Amino acid sequence: MVKDLSVELCGIRLKNPVVPASGTFGFGLELSDSLDLNVLGGISLKGTTREARYGNPTPRIADCPAGMLNAVGLQNPGIDVLVQEKVPALRKIYDGCVIANISGFSLDEYRHCCALADTCPGIDLIEVNISCPNVHGGGMAFGTSAAAAAEVTAAVKEVCRNKRIFIKLSPNVTDIVEIARACEDAGADGLTLVNTFLGMRIDIARRSPVLANKMGGYSGAGIFPIALRMVYQVAHACRIPVMGCGGVTCARDVIEMMMAGATAVQVGAENLRNPFVCPEIVEELPSLMEQLHIESLRDIIGTV
């Protein structure tokens, strides 16, 4: 029996819900020689800022049990390169949902980048990252206060006429539902959650932090139950669609995220361990659906 894997995000049809998460799949182009990008429902591109950034000093990755710590610090070529070079090149080889991931250090920077992404024909959705734990003076600072999250949301909605806006939430908060509701009330079309958890490791021989940045964002399999809980809480509290993210490594995790309320599911750190994990999940889904008597993935969204 042919299974229906397709989902719809704010009127945009994805052939399946599997989306590599921002920062773990470059601009898609880097992997196009090794795998068929067109099996992916969507691709969330590397977080982009107004100016090009080299990111944080190294070491900026640390291995952890059941995941990794990263403090890449938004290394990217800048918004002009994204809209003029990366997206047009990706569009030539990819027909799925292209998601621009935008970061900023000020409201003005978020506005500037989103306005450019909004008029870029190859971009389908804009994901606004208010949750990067690895940069100072921006990123997560906007995502840990309901008022600031609402302010960013309203600011980018004001300049975007064409594209839907997903706000990407930080898990480093006491009450993620409060922040999610503030974004929804300020006009967000959808929410992505979660970004990484602020963490740290120490090199005991050197008696110093492993990361040059001292702290970084923890993600990977170890965060799955916490991310799932947050997706469940937010999806049940808000009316706008949710893209679930955090610790997803297999088809079973995708089904769990969708039962918790996610319409699409992003896969992050696992791409760095196994660059083929997303196509593998897409391939695994129909047989798992068969076992669970699921005909269409849309039928299971938020059923728990």
Ligand SMILES: Cc1cc2nc3c(=O)[nH]c(=O)nc-3n(C[C@H](O)[C@H](O)[C@H](O)COP(=O)(O)O)c2cc1C
């Ligand atoms: C190396 C690395 C770089 C990341 N860069 C970004 C980024 O640029 N923008 C963003 O919104 N999230 C970024 N993230 C967060 C992921 O998109 C994702 O939200 C998070 O890692 C949780 O998912 P996971 O547990 O599957 O990794 C990055 C994560 C990693 C591991």
